[in-house]
Amino acid sequence: MVKLSLPIKFTIFLSLSLTASTTSSSSSLSFSKSKSSSIPKATPSDLLSVLGPTSQSSTVNPLVAKQLKSCFKFLVPFTPRKSSTQFQDYSIRRSLKDQNFKTQREQNELIWWPPESVLELARLAVDSGGDPDAIYRALDPTVLPVPDVEGCKEYRCELTRTPYGRRFISQELNSYLRYLFELIVARGSSVGFSVSLNRYDLFHGHLILATKSGRLGILFHAREYPAYDKYVFPYNMGYCQKGSNVTYDDSMNFRNILWLAPLPKKSTKGWEAPGVLVVLDARPDGIIYRDIIPEYVDFARTIYEDDLGDAVADVNYLNVGEEVADYQIFIC
Template identity: 60%
Template sequence: MIKLPLSFGAALAISLCCSSSIPLPRAKSATKSLFLPYSSPPCPSAIATDLLSVLGSKNDASAVDKMEATRIWSCLRFLVPFSTEILKIRSDPRSNRFHAEDSGFSRGRMEIRRRSLREEDERIRWPPEPVMELARLAVDSGGDPAAIQAALDPAVLKIPDVEGLEEDKCQLTRTPYGRRFINEGLNAYLAFLFELISDRSPMIGLNINLSRYDLFHGHIFLAPDTGRLGILFHAREYPAYEKNIFPINMGYCQRGSCLAYDDSMNLRNILWLAPLPCNRTKGWLAPGVLVALDAHPGGIIYDCLVPEYVNYVRTIYEDDLGYNVADVNYFNIADTPSSRRIFIC
């Protein structure tokens, strides 16, 4: 049983996404293990860069120190297989969602499901054209957030009152209004990412709900060295207050939460990377990626990317990965197409 002094409650915020409380300044240092087998590099910027490199082009990946790359790989839990070879989901002992013997699927229906999984994998590795164009724009602009922001529709949208937000006096977003991309295909793809993360989370021992307490937002960023487009999603946003397990009062937005604090917090940071275009040709250097960053204590992700003052909730911040563009939010609005559930702030 983990206990935390109550005095830390007011000082602890799970992410930079605004709520009714005022976020504290970022800590300048992160915790390090005292018993590493080699001298660890500066944290967190060097590890963030190397994390993106091992998920990037072959040349970038090969430039990362082998021991460090091994430690990074040990903390990656892929929601979509990183290799071009399709891995067999049903071989994962942590998930029986797709076992024919458990689900009652016929062989024909299982084949349809496998085909659907392969198609979903390919939508991550090689997304639809509007996403590919946005990814290339990000690189061609030199990683300028304004280039991505210019693709947003100027129309202002009021953040909807869902799941009792107004009654609880909870503001989940940075502003009380949001926007969407002009291209509807981009909005639809963002909704696809939220829904795929929720659908596949049991594969890695995590059951994510698309709700105001769990997964509802991500942070769009551009990698500083390459301009690569990415989103850092934060699940497990508002665990329930529990005196002996999670004695932290997080304000109005925590009201009504039944989300248990447990080891699944280690996997709350989920990273999507768009395919990486070559800045000299029309070719592509790396496919898209969807992976949970395992921030278990003792791992390199925890040691170097989780600031000490939020290590209890395992928060990784998007500005350690790149330049912040905007927040993207997904709200469960009944009888509404998925693309209309997206609000960018």
């Protein structure tokens, strides 16, 4: 596991849901957009295609593709044309359990070609035709209570949709989800985005199966609860906003972070494309803000997971304090 110098213990929690992000509580937010009919409109499907292999990206209008690419800030270099032969060179049998991945190259390779347990889930997702049940069958049936998180109970804040959850059967898969959160924090500064793992900022993502391809992915949402400010952010988001020190500023443009698992071929055991980890820049003069951010939440810059595909589960990385001896994955 890459060392990221995080001093406090966290738990990763997955909550099953097909509904919209918790940021929908700010659905009353609005912001004026000017749209030009002379520029083709981008769709969430276009966004996923541009991040896919050439067979997918070549189907997108070239002008749309160019503008989408201008809004991608890659946390790991984008390598859409890695071959199956190169894939074998990355030692797919590596395990997160007993290793520290310290070099940047080693960390990148864990995104491009993750451990076998992650690849198996990615293949199940595609081979099933994007069936969420393929993901659910990989879960441990044990039901676990959601722990208190950073004083949530005191504030009557409920971060998860249900008070219980589950984990994946594969502990390595659970550890990989933790790795994704920590790498986002470690690499955020490389694209000008400082992000923290706490219940006001980055603590959750949404596991999705992409429309059409069935590709496995997670849409992470940072800056979840900006602090109330009567001049800058005059919006009451409920109990979970209380105590927030997250300032509403231009960093909100970077709150949507997308991980895509490697894409398997449907006809053979080969692979179409390696994994992707990218910040989706929703700046007001960009095509993501203009065409993909819903107008009723454009002030919050929220991309919704069910616009990208089937929303399967919420993935939550929660600070539970020093009393927890290990990192845990839960599914609710």
